[in-house]
Amino acid sequence: MTRKSSKPKVQLIPPSSYPQMLSKPRAARAMHTLRATDTAARAQAAMDEAMPAMRAAILQYVEEMERAGGDMTRLFEAAHEIRGFAETAAMVTTGRIAEVLCRYMDDITRAGKPLDATIVTLHVAAIARAARAEDDNVRTSEAVASELAALVAKRLSESE
Amino acid sequence: MSEPGFENLKALIVEDNAHMRSLLRALLNALGVKDISEASNGQMAIELLRERKSDLVLTDLAMKPMDGLEFTRFVRNSDHSPNPFVPIIMISGHTEKYRVEAARDAGVTEFLAKPITAHNLFARIAEIVERPRAFVRCDGYFGPDRRRHQNDDYAGPWRRKDDYEITEARS
Numbered sequence: 001m002t003r004k005s006s007k008p009k010v011q012l013i014p015p016s017s018y019p020q021m022l023s024k025p026r027a028a029r030a031m032h033t034l035r036a037t038d039t040a041a042r043a044q045a046a047m048d049e050a051m052p053a054m055r056a057a058i059l060q061y062v063e064e065m066e067r068a069g070g071d072m073t074r075l076f077e078a079a080h081e082i083r084g085f086a087e088t089a090a091m092v093t094t095g096r097i098a099e100v101l102c103r104y105m106d107d108i109t110r111a112g113k114p115l116d117a118t119i120v121t122l123h124v125a126a127i128a129r130a131a132r133a134e135d136d137n138v139r140t141s142e143a144v145a146s147e148l149a150a151l152v153a154k155r156l157s158e159s160e
Numbered sequence: 161m162s163e164p165g166f167e168n169l170k171a172l173i174v175e176d177n178a179h180m181r182s183l184l185r186a187l188l189n190a191l192g193v194k195d196i197s198e199a200s201n202g203q204m205a206i207e208l209l210r211e212r213k214s215d216l217v218l219t220d221l222a223m224k225p226m227d228g229l230e231f232t233r234f235v236r237n238s239d240h241s242p243n244p245f246v247p248i249i250m251i252s253g254h255t256e257k258y259r260v261e262a263a264r265d266a267g268v269t270e271f272l273a274k275p276i277t278a279h280n281l282f283a284r285i286a287e288i289v290e291r292p293r294a295f296v297r298c299d300g301y302f303g304p305d306r307r308r309h310q311n312d313d314y315a316g317p318w319r320r321k322d323d324y325e326i327t328e329a330r331s
Contacts, residue, residue, distance in 0.1 A: 012305070015292035018245040021215050022169070027289045030165030033191055034286045043278030046186035050179070057179045080222070084253035085180060087275035095275060099253075106256060 047088070054089035058082055062131045065124055072115060075124070076105050082127060093141035094130040097123055097148060104152045116155060123148055166192040170212065173198045174205040174219035174231060175251070180276075184218055184251075187278055191285070202231030209235070209242050216285070221252035221263065228252070229266045236267035236303045244302065245295060247288045251276060267303025269293070 022030055033039055061078045068075035079098045086095030101123035108115050126148055130141040171193050175181045181198050188196055197212060199205035201223040208214075217235070221228040232248055235241050250263045253274040263271050270284040293304040 009298075011297040013295040013297065015294060018295060019243070020292055021247050021288055022165070026165055026168075028165075030191075030289050031286065033165045034282050034289070039190060039282075040278065042190035043187055043282070046190050047183070047278060050183045050186060054179050054183070057177075080253055081177060084177070084274040085183075085276070088183070088277070102253070103256070 051089055054085055055091065058086050058089055058091055058094065058131055062128050066128060070117075072105065072120070075120070076102065079105070079123075079127070082131075086131070091131060093145055094127055097127045097130060097141075097145045100145070100149045100152055101127070104156065107156055119148075119152060119155060122151075167194065169193050169215050170195045170197075171216045171218065172196070172205060172208060172214040174200075174202060174217065174223070174228065176200045176220060176223045180220070180251075183276070184281075187276075187281055188218075190278070191282070202226030202228060202234070205231055206234055210240075213242065214246060216288070217246055217248045219248060219250055219268075221250055221254050221259065228268075229262055232263070232266040232268055232303075249281075249284050249288075251281075264306055265301065267301070269304050 020027070061081045065075055065078035065082070068078060079101050083095055083098035083102050086092070086098060101120070104119060104123075105115060126141075126144050130144070133141065166188075171188055173181050173184050173188075173196060175184065175198075178200075181200075185196050185198070193216075197208050197214070199208050202219075203226040205217075205219070206226075219228040219231060228250055232250070235246060235248065236244050238244075247269040248267070249270045249272055250268040251272045251274060252259070252263070255273045260271055269288060272280055272284050293308070295303065296305050
């Protein structure tokens with residue numbers, strides 16, 4: 001197929017010309033498996049089984065984040081792990097606050113601006129409180145998460 | 161009992177977080193995938209790929225000493241790559257646009273943002289099974305076609321100055 005002449009050539013290799021992950025008959029069976037309700041049930045059971053260990057891991061990362069002090073690289077790495085799977089461990093608010101913190105740190109660092117220690121400290125405290133709340137007090141934590149997100153948005157717009 | 165389809169598939173999980181590796185393994189098991197190897201970084205994954213064939217790779221982005229981007233570039237471009245066409249799903253909490261674009265430009269097949277759910281992971285796998293993408297080889301890139309939606313009847317105007325001649329080729 002020629003779209004436009006001159007210019008460098010691009011080689012297009014169609015799926016029929018390279019080895020596929022599954023043969024056609026197996027692909028059809030695989031799609032059936034992917035859509036089957038018992039597959040979803042098995043997957044949910046796997047998620048449920050993994051949850052206690054993941055919650056314990058989140059709490060370890062929270063401690064790691066608190067121990068990081070002024071080491072922002074270490075703090076970011078711990079916060080990044082928390083945002084990565086807090087929601088998978090049903091710690092939705094914890095994950096959401098960690099996400100806001102990571103975005104703030106990433107945006108500010110890329111802009112070459114200094115991090116505001118107060119903002120970082122507020123987020124670390126809020127993440128720790130949300131993670132340790134036995135009942136994951138959603139209403140209070142959501143309010144805190146929203147306030148922090150608004151604060152970060154304001155600071156980021158000021159730094160532009 | 162697992163339904164047939166995935167039972168002979170060989171998968172490779174590249175992830176530095178042991179909990180996430182364990183969860184991904186469990187989700188693949190739920191599909192019937194049993195032959196799964198694990199690596200905690202890109203360098204280890206390359207060694208594993210040389211030792212055993214893999215039909216599907218799930219990789220994290222941020223890892224040390226070799227991250228998921230470098231690993232993907234090796235798989236796609238190295239003369240020593242055992243399978244440059246292997247489907248690669250990158251799973252990462254780094255969802256900023258520039259990072260997703262970097263993953264795309266490294267040659268990943270699919271990008272899955274954390275937090276992962278079974279539904280989202282299975283949707284990416286279904287995409288690979290049901291709608292395998294053409295591969296593109298050009299200056300500076302080898303990997304799945306980065307333009308997913310292509311209209312063969314489209315006669316222009318071209319979206320880019322460098323829209324160039326496309327030749328179908330046998331690999």
